[in-house]
Amino acid sequence: xxxxxxxxxxxxxxxxxxxxxxxxxxxxxxxxxxxxxxxxxxxxxxxxxxxxxxxxxxxxxxxxxxxxxxxxxxxxxxxxxxxxxxxxxxxxxxxxxxxxxxxxxxxxxxxxxxxxxxxxxxxxxxxxxxxxxxxxxxxxxxxxxxxxxxxxxxxxxxxxxxxxxxxxxxxxxx
Amino acid sequence: xxxxxxxxxxxxxxxxxxxxxxxxxxxxxxxxxxxxxxxxxxxxxxxxxxxxxxxxxxxxxxxxxxxxxxxxxxxxxxxxxxxxxxxxxxxxxxxxxxxxxxxxxxxxxxxxxxxxxxxxxxxxxxxxxxxxxxxxxxxxxxxxxxxxxxxxxxxxxxxxxxxxxxxxxxxxxxxxxxxx
Numbered sequence: 001x002x003x004x005x006x007x008x009x010x011x012x013x014x015x016x017x018x019x020x021x022x023x024x025x026x027x028x029x030x031x032x033x034x035x036x037x038x039x040x041x042x043x044x045x046x047x048x049x050x051x052x053x054x055x056x057x058x059x060x061x062x063x064x065x066x067x068x069x070x071x072x073x074x075x076x077x078x079x080x081x082x083x084x085x086x087x088x089x090x091x092x093x094x095x096x097x098x099x100x101x102x103x104x105x106x107x108x109x110x111x112x113x114x115x116x117x118x119x120x121x122x123x124x125x126x127x128x129x130x131x132x133x134x135x136x137x138x139x140x141x142x143x144x145x146x147x148x149x150x151x152x153x154x155x156x157x158x159x160x161x162x163x164x165x166x167x168x169x170x171x172x173x174x
Numbered sequence: 175x176x177x178x179x180x181x182x183x184x185x186x187x188x189x190x191x192x193x194x195x196x197x198x199x200x201x202x203x204x205x206x207x208x209x210x211x212x213x214x215x216x217x218x219x220x221x222x223x224x225x226x227x228x229x230x231x232x233x234x235x236x237x238x239x240x241x242x243x244x245x246x247x248x249x250x251x252x253x254x255x256x257x258x259x260x261x262x263x264x265x266x267x268x269x270x271x272x273x274x275x276x277x278x279x280x281x282x283x284x285x286x287x288x289x290x291x292x293x294x295x296x297x298x299x300x301x302x303x304x305x306x307x308x309x310x311x312x313x314x315x316x317x318x319x320x321x322x323x324x325x326x327x328x329x330x331x332x333x334x335x336x337x338x339x340x341x342x343x344x345x346x347x348x349x350x351x352x353x354x
Contacts, residue, residue, distance in 0.1 A: 098215070
């Protein structure tokens, strides 16, 4: 009996990384969102209007990106801290934490040989915008310096303008 | 008796581990909910990401090497607080009390700066900087394996507010060399 139980626990431990852990963020953000964006490899490439090669290489390993634009209540009550705690309990490790003084940024990750998962929260006091995201897959970190060098404002479609009159407009001609 | 020695040994070992980052962690906890202060924490996980970057030049290569040896960075900063001078004095007293060794201090009309370190077997394990002006306050702790000759490179490339002060240490160090 004990042997069977140990085997089951061991198997469960092995299987755990195979399941993605986007659910805690979904549970939290679905009722607190203004908008939700769900991006897959094809859509990640699609928003790259100018087909910037560095960007395409950076996102080539990303399987899924979920972005929630949080509502004013979530921004004010800082309830996003709860979801950060949940992911900490799930074994996600801190990469960056910044809080106080208006701006907030949390980035947590869980990397293993199969798939990496990241979750994060960004809140900017000036723009009154708060985003929570979940990312599954591998980010081409090595491409970031090249991307910073080559990136221009109108290279990408601004998703946050979706369903507004600015969507798809050239940012230089706003 | 043997048990007692083991316990004492373990306590001493754990004290050595706790010593790194104790002061800044204390201030992180103390100012956790205080919105006047921005708190930044960068973990070793984040620094390890830098090792995946491709160095384009020798300077970048040196920077990436220096970064890869770091275990973390914590910064607390405030631009406009009423008790900046008091905070600075209290923080300096806490740093001294915790057994950090003073490396350098700068005092002028606008700002006071003090750099202190924890060194073990010739390796700097933590560098803590406390800065206080009329209204501003910064406490910065860099820990891991720190090479002072690479400090200004790290300060330049990371572009974290408050970190530019680390460059002053290198400048001052060079100036001292010129003087003697």
